[in-house]
Amino acid sequence: MDFTLLESLLESKDFFKLKRELSEMQLADIAEFLDQLDGKTVLLVFRLLPKEKAADVFSYLSNDQQKQICVLVNDQELAQLVDELDFDDKIDLIEEMPANAVKKILKNATETERKLINQFLNYPERSAGSLMTIEFVDIKKEMTVKEALHRIRSLGFNKDTIYTCYVITATRVLEGIVELKDLVLAPGDQKIQDLMETGVVFVGTHDDQEDVADVFKKYDLLSVPVVDNEQRLVGIITIDDIVDVMEQEATEDFHRMAAIEPSDEVYLDTSIFILARRRIIWLLVLMVSATFTGMILSKYEAALESVVALTFFIPMLMDTGGNAGSQASTLVIRSLTLGEIEYKDFWKVLCKEVGVSMIVGFILAALNFIRIRFVQGYSLGISLTVTVTLFFTVLLAKVVGGLLPIVAKKLKFDPAIMASPLITTIVDTFSLLIYFGVASWILGI
């Protein structure tokens, strides 16, 4: 977005015009503008927004800017702001706030609401319970379409969460759903029980958000009901929250696959100490494992002394092995995430990877032989040693890279840890063993 006009209005203190400009903008755009302002200015602009709009814009702001505004506004403003927030946004805010701000917020809540807030704060992080909202339309199957529409109007929340109405029993057990579109298309005196869809897809309060996202993707849902242990309807989750979950889970996989401890924090907002802490553990683990390669090399010291040229090809062999392995592991890890591969496909993956590495390994080895023997002019012995090693390194790398993620998943580990860094370290060690094995066989050292 281009905020030049808004910035110049702000600079010339033309608040009347600024207010008018803001009133014609999308909520997300206003939030984007506010997000880049500093403390005092943000409060000034935020106060120009009409009250109902302010709360909506607030929910689009970054966590840091939300916290800043909560600290800067006075108690009465804070109470008003929190009051206007949707229930799930309220919970998100409370989770992020420092304790004294939370106290201020809870002070203004009613007894019932305080109880509800505490219940929500107790759901495990990343569970369906922590994602859900309580603003949904519940109806009874004995109602007519007209009565159901009347109930929707009387509940009064004008949000996407009314597109599906949930049919519950007297004890709040979920019986079925009716889409708003079906209500609109049906005659007013039709009974809900004749219109409702049963056998509804639902999730439990303690289900992991990743599983909830999978349910949305599989059934193409806009929202899903959340039930407790007794099958009572306690909330719903809408697709906009799932879009965020999908992004968060993908980021987590990217980080884990690059040997970083995952976190939700924005890179530029994270201190270098926290960034360092998230990276050092795996670097240490991998560095220690990499010392195996040093041990192997020192064992073959005599061979290396007699044929120094063997050293020259070590980096190329290690890099190519690492790359070949990370290709296989990335493909398999992603397929596992998308549910395209399961443990039962172990042998199929093995066959694929053996087949692929035959082709890829042969091409790479052949081109290498030509280069080493005829372009660089090394002896036939050395050329053959490098070529044969390269072929078997690629084969090993692809098989290890393809299978370890499947094994990890079977053992209930996150397959994403079996990505490039770990595969590279494993493959490096074995490729050196192959290298010196082949060298002693071909070169007799």
Place this chain on the structure above:
Amino acid sequence: MDFTLLESLLESKDFFKLKRELSEMQLADIAEFLDQLDGKTVLLVFRLLPKEKAADVFSYLSNDQQKQICVLVNDQELAQLVDELDFDDKIDLIEEMPANAVKKILKNATETERKLINQFLNYPERSAGSLMTIEFVDIKKEMTVKEALHRIRSLGFNKDTIYTCYVITATRVLEGIVELKDLVLAPGDQKIQDLMETGVVFVGTHDDQEDVADVFKKYDLLSVPVVDNEQRLVGIITIDDIVDVMEQEATEDFHRMAAIEPSDEVYLDTSIFILARRRIIWLLVLMVSATFTGMILSKYEAALESVVALTFFIPMLMDTGGNAGSQASTLVIRSLTLGEIEYKDFWKVLCKEVGVSMIVGFILAALNFIRIRFVQGYSLGISLTVTVTLFFTVLLAKVVGGLLPIVAKKLKFDPAIMASPLITTIVDTFSLLIYFGVASWILGI
């Protein structure tokens, strides 16, 4: 899903009971069951489904199973099936079909529909035009709420695409939107122009699907209107298609970051020749670049001959450098994708990465010094050489890994290619140069 019951009914040829079981299942679950059946069986079960349901289930099937069914059914069945499909599913199917099947499909289409299909087939792959559907509700601002609801009922499609109604002029230019919930909550005689929201977010037919997904995420949309060059409304895109796009784009990034040519195909359904082709190009490029390391090593042949022990640490230095670099590049690439970092943050990223590598590099180097000098008992000279090299390799790796993706984005390349494999190759080369520079300075060789 557990399909044991269905499979046993199929085996015992109890089609009556099978049909009843299927009638109570979710569409996506039926599709999952069909997807794992072979040619003849799938047709048999597919024919048990009621006609309207068959088309819905069909749209959930995998591409391969869709093609198989199209080939197996007779012409009349195919015509009926295609006729029942939603317009966007029809287009997807035609894009995937072999030419003779497409002919069969188009034969049964009306003149207008054939024209429309051809128009849709001409939108570039991965553009908004290729994602959109034509099944949306268009209304005029002069209408009352009652008239608008009447129009929704008369259009007769009962889909999620009716949750937003699009207000257009006589020349089909988009003027605003009205949500179905607002229509339901408003009095029947209110004018649409008093209810509609203007300044609507829209996309163009030729916009890239990734940009469309970003619009959905930013504005929390359920659907977005698609307009042509003259601002005329030609279609809408719904969130369920965007969920698929997000997944597809993430997969593409995962693949590109592991040096694989991206593709949508399912791993297990891809032939080993295609898998090999998608991997060989980058492996070749990276192998050739890795030969630089060989050239550097051969240049320092004399040094390696006099101090063979230097060789032992090469794999550990290379691996640690590669891992440190891929951590930085992955964090930055993902942040670029999520729009958290832009080119203007170049210096901020530089500072972060220098800071992080100071901490991480110091810890790794110090632990390494202790191990090499006191545990393994190498000389002070060698221990210092390895330690100093390790520190500077980590520094270099993190800076190169952090900045190259930003530079790539600025130069309009996909930052994802600046991931581990390429960074590793670059860092390897420079770390060897550092190694021998430090060695000749400390060891005097």
